[in-house]
Amino acid sequence: MSTRVMxxxxxxxxxxxxxxxxxxxxxxxxxxxxPISEKLAxxxxxxxxxxxxxxVESEHSAxxxxxxxxxxxVRAGTATSSVGLAxxxxxxxxxxxxxxxIVMPVVNxxxxxxxxxxxxxxxxxAERDGxxxxxxxxxxxxxxDLILIAYRTAEDAxxxxxxxxxxDGFFLSHMSxxxxxxDQAAVDAYLPPYVCHNFHLDPNDPMFINNLTPTAEYTExxxxxxxxxxxxPAVLLAAMADFKRVFGRDYxxxxxxxxxxxxxxxxTLGSMSGTAKYTVDQLRGQGKKVGVLxxxxxxxxxxxxxxxxxxxxxxxxxxxxxxxxxxQVAPVATEVRAVLSGKPVQxxxxxxxxxxxxxxxxxxxxxxxxxxEITADVDWVDxxxxxxxxxxxx
Amino acid sequence: xxxxxxxxxxxxxxxxxxxxxxxxxxxxxxKTGVWRVVRPDVTIEDCIFCGTxxxxxxxxxxxxxxEDPNSGVYFDxxxxxxxxxxxxxxxxxxxxMIPEEGVxxx
Numbered sequence: 001m002s003t004r005v006m007x008x009x010x011x012x013x014x015x016x017x018x019x020x021x022x023x024x025x026x027x028x029x030x031x032x033x034x035p036i037s038e039k040l041a042x043x044x045x046x047x048x049x050x051x052x053x054x055x056v057e058s059e060h061s062a063x064x065x066x067x068x069x070x071x072x073x074v075r076a077g078t079a080t081s082s083v084g085l086a087x088x089x090x091x092x093x094x095x096x097x098x099x100x101x102i103v104m105p106v107v108n109x110x111x112x113x114x115x116x117x118x119x120x121x122x123x124x125x126a127e128r129d130g131x132x133x134x135x136x137x138x139x140x141x142x143x144x145d146l147i148l149i150a151y152r153t154a155e156d157a158x159x160x161x162x163x164x165x166x167x168d169g170f171f172l173s174h175m176s177x178x179x180x181x182x183d184q185a186a187v188d189a190y191l192p193p194y195v196c197h198n199f200h201l202d203p204n205d206p207m208f209i210n211n212l213t214p215t216a217e218y219t220e221x222x223x224x225x226x227x228x229x230x231x232x233p234a235v236l237l238a239a240m241a242d243f244k245r246v247f248g249r250d251y252x253x254x255x256x257x258x259x260x261x262x263x264x265x266x267x268t269l270g271s272m273s274g275t276a277k278y279t280v281d282q283l284r285g286q287g288k289k290v291g292v293l294x295x296x297x298x299x300x301x302x303x304x305x306x307x308x309x310x311x312x313x314x315x316x317x318x319x320x321x322x323x324x325x326x327x328q329v330a331p332v333a334t335e336v337r338a339v340l341s342g343k344p345v346q347x348x349x350x351x352x353x354x355x356x357x358x359x360x361x362x363x364x365x366x367x368x369x370x371x372x373e374i375t376a377d378v379d380w381v382d383x384x385x386x387x388x389x390x391x392x393x394x
Numbered sequence: 395x396x397x398x399x400x401x402x403x404x405x406x407x408x409x410x411x412x413x414x415x416x417x418x419x420x421x422x423x424x425k426t427g428v429w430r431v432v433r434p435d436v437t438i439e440d441c442i443f444c445g446t447x448x449x450x451x452x453x454x455x456x457x458x459x460x461e462d463p464n465s466g467v468y469f470d471x472x473x474x475x476x477x478x479x480x481x482x483x484x485x486x487x488x489x490x491m492i493p494e495e496g497v498x499x500x
Contacts, residue, residue: 097415097416098415098416098417099414099415160414198413198414198415199413199415199417207417207418207419208417208418208419208421209416209417210415210416210417211416211417211418212424213416214424214425214428215428216428221414221415221416224414224415225414225415228414
């Protein structure tokens with residue numbers, strides 16, 4: 001039913017799109033996403049993927065092509081990263097508002113400036129309220145699995161929203177792992193051919209798509225999207241339950257690790273979750289009652305589930321991989337604080353521009369939580385002391 | 395490509411009653427009258443049916459009917475944006491701009 005192979009996160013993402021039988025690929029290469037574009041091109045040339053590969057001149061065009069292609073009634077595949085995602089910004093809104101359920105791997109990389117090729121979550125966080133579902137993977141296996149789950153959810157008649165499957169640049173995209181790649185027959189059973197439930201491009205049935213919408217209807221169409229999001233948690237959970245029946249692997253909107261009797265819990269997103277769990281194991285060995293709450297779904301934000309999981313926990317921290325300038329705390333911490341009103345929630349920022357969030361970082365963060373050193377401000381937990389003096393004027 | 399499209403689209407027509415999001419299945423002009431905040435109101439007793447308002451209307455929505463029994467000044471409310479040029483240009487100053495219900499008046 002599946003083959004276990006050594007592939008990295010980009011490989012897993014490519015396999016996910018191949019198994020979903022995308023019929024059009026319009027991707028523009030960008031570090032660290034490029035291997036996805038290249039692998040999909042290989043699949044097309046080798047006849048492993050029956051798709052039209054469109055070589056586009058930018059990410060903006062890549063998303064435009066994907067939207068147009070999918071509106072003709074087929075799955076369209078693309079993937080991007082960082083400033084490429086930022087360049088797509090305008091048309092990401094078109095996909096969301098026109099309810100085109102494209103599933104796109106986003107290889108998380110920092111935004112400029114400073115220029116960087118490496119991992120953090122600023123790119124995806126900049127799009128967090130744009131009407132796309134956002135799932136975050138912890139491992140290469142999760143990348144593949146969440147892509148299939150995302151298709152099932154995004155294309156559901158009740159949802160019809162596009163979805164990003166976020167994987168941390170280099171930490172996941174370029175790190176090889178033993179991944180179960182399911183057989184096509186098993187995926188076909190889980191993920192039926194694409195059915196367009198909404199408007200479509202057809203010369204025999206002409207429609208004017210994305211037309212100027214008067215004030216009298218704009219709010220209503222935005223509300224339609226909100227209704228789609230409201231139904232997303234239940235549909236996601238159903239898709240995950242079905243996934244377990246077919247493939248045996250268990251997913252949920254979040255994963256509570258050692259949270260039951262924990263005195264301090266840190267909320268995580270993406271690849272840092274593995275390090276966090278490892279650190280929890282080490283600290284538990286020293287008798288410290290700590291836990292991790294990994295969010296798999298950030299959009300929709302599983303508020304109810306987060307509330308339940310963290311209700312018995314005395315002190316909560318949130319490790320954000322983006323700065324959230326001008327806000328009290330960074331994006332994930334903002335959401336968690338809103339859910340847990342009245343309880344101390346310490347925002348941490350770490351792992352920007354590819355800086356590793358190591359066990360030492362989590363040890364430091366847990367120590368602050370356990371000693372009750374909670375501050376209203378966000379804690380830049382891995383910033384160096386010479387932050388303001390690293391470039392001397394000569 | 396055509397064959398792949400056929401089935402999903404047939405299904406789409408059979409199972410769905412409403413589209414979500416911005417789509418026009420009929421091609422009609424947008425009713426710009428919904429932009430209106432104030433509307434022209436003619437004091438017909440003072441009107442001399444000169445047609446100056448009709449000539450100056452940038453949206454060509456004014457009809458001036460001089461003959462009895464239908465004499466009056468009529469506006470196409472679907473497209474009158476309430477710009478007030480008719481009121482400004484009227485030689486008898488018999489057109490007032492009054493607030494739209496639900497916009498200025500609650």
